[in-house]
Amino acid sequence: MKSISEVRSQLLAGMVIPAHPLALTEERRLDERYQRALTRYYLSSGAGGIAVGVHTTQFDIHNEEVGLYVPVLELAYEECTRFSSATGGQPVRVAGIVGPTSQALDEASIARQIGYDCGLLSLAALKDADDDQLIDHVSAVAEVIPVFGFYLQPAVGGRILSYGFWRRLVEVENVVAVKMAPFNRYQTIDVIRAVTDAGRQNEIALYTGNDDNIIADLLTPYSFSETDSPALVRIVGGLLGQWAVWTRRSVELLDEIKGSLENGPKIPSRLLTLNAQLTDANSAVFDVSNGFQGCIPGIHEVLRRQGLLRGIWCLRPDEVLSPGQADEIDRVTKAYPHLTDDDFVSSHLDEWLTP
Numbered sequence: 001m002k003s004i005s006e007v008r009s010q011l012l013a014g015m016v017i018p019a020h021p022l023a024l025t026e027e028r029r030l031d032e033r034y035q036r037a038l039t040r041y042y043l044s045s046g047a048g049g050i051a052v053g054v055h056t057t058q059f060d061i062h063n064e065e066v067g068l069y070v071p072v073l074e075l076a077y078e079e080c081t082r083f084s085s086a087t088g089g090q091p092v093r094v095a096g097i098v099g100p101t102s103q104a105l106d107e108a109s110i111a112r113q114i115g116y117d118c119g120l121l122s123l124a125a126l127k128d129a130d131d132d133q134l135i136d137h138v139s140a141v142a143e144v145i146p147v148f149g150f151y152l153q154p155a156v157g158g159r160i161l162s163y164g165f166w167r168r169l170v171e172v173e174n175v176v177a178v179k180m181a182p183f184n185r186y187q188t189i190d191v192i193r194a195v196t197d198a199g200r201q202n203e204i205a206l207y208t209g210n211d212d213n214i215i216a217d218l219l220t221p222y223s224f225s226e227t228d229s230p231a232l233v234r235i236v237g238g239l240l241g242q243w244a245v246w247t248r249r250s251v252e253l254l255d256e257i258k259g260s261l262e263n264g265p266k267i268p269s270r271l272l273t274l275n276a277q278l279t280d281a282n283s284a285v286f287d288v289s290n291g292f293q294g295c296i297p298g299i300h301e302v303l304r305r306q307g308l309l310r311g312i313w314c315l316r317p318d319e320v321l322s323p324g325q326a327d328e329i330d331r332v333t334k335a336y337p338h339l340t341d342d343d344f345v346s347s348h349l350d351e352w353l354t355p
Helices: 004-013 032-045 069-087 101-114 131-142 163-169 185-197 214-219 247-262 269-285 295-306 325-335 342-353
Strands: 016-018 049-052 092-097 118-121 147-152 175-181 205-208 237-240
Touching: 004 092, 004 175, 004 205, 016 247, 032 049, 032 069, 032 247, 032 342, 049 069, 069 092, 069 101, 092 101, 101 118, 101 131, 118 131, 118 175, 131 147, 131 163, 147 163, 147 185, 163 175, 163 185, 175 185, 185 205, 205 214, 214 237, 214 247, 214 269, 237 247, 247 269, 269 295, 269 325, 295 325, 295 342
Parallel strands: 016 049, 016 237, 049 092, 092 118, 118 147, 147 175, 175 205, 205 237
Antiparallel strands: none
16 A cells, blocks of 8 residues: 555646546446456556546445445456556555545545545535534544545535635645536635645645646646746646546646646647637536536446447436437537547457456
């Protein structure tokens, strides 16, 4: 198991972390073969880590009656271990942690025992908690497992969190990163400013979860000072549902962005155009026109078309593609073939599906 300093170092370097989907059979049981294939796909694509048990994995796996939290975490851990043995790579393993404090502590303990490096901590279950209660919750979990903070957008179950909350959260010693996914520029800046004001930008990695603004988030240098030499802070990577599809291209894109930033302050206009195109593609996959109702089925549909899933089944039978969503996915894949990785998937699919 990695030390917290090793985890910090890896996260601060910036990486692609796909939010791992859940592979199910038509009977809505865990499809182990395809679940393993997805993990192999992400790691083979060059992702620096994986996040399991998060929104894209379906929060229902955290329910005891569903009983999938442990098996799904274990499968991903086993594939990460196999990958490490074969390649020497050390992917960062992020476990989604939800619920009130008692449940969150149980899940943190389970994830740590399995071997996960940190926990992406959702606060969605604490909708009525004040900042003191939220900080107590985060602090308790951070004593069990390093915490990856999480600003989840309200449209999919999150809550509004103030600058004051984030300013206190980033003082918690074992917070190693924050995923910002409010899909809101003002709220994203609250988090970045809090990290900067606390002077922890070299200890807490900033990751975008704003699937509607991925490339612009990664290109923007943030400064909150008028001095001659302001401290520039950057979002270094992404933990994204959008990066659960076309992952090989996402890795190449992050590498291209890093290279552009190293070459000087001038941003190629091509990257800004790609930002708009990727946002448009995300609108189809995430079903933005229907309030994100088809978000997870949309991810599944892209993976199904590539052969990485047998179907788009979710744990909830009513969670399906919205009317017209498949046509929208058709549109964006035809319009932006350079955002897809179909050739890469087709050339490796058989090996990923091998038991």
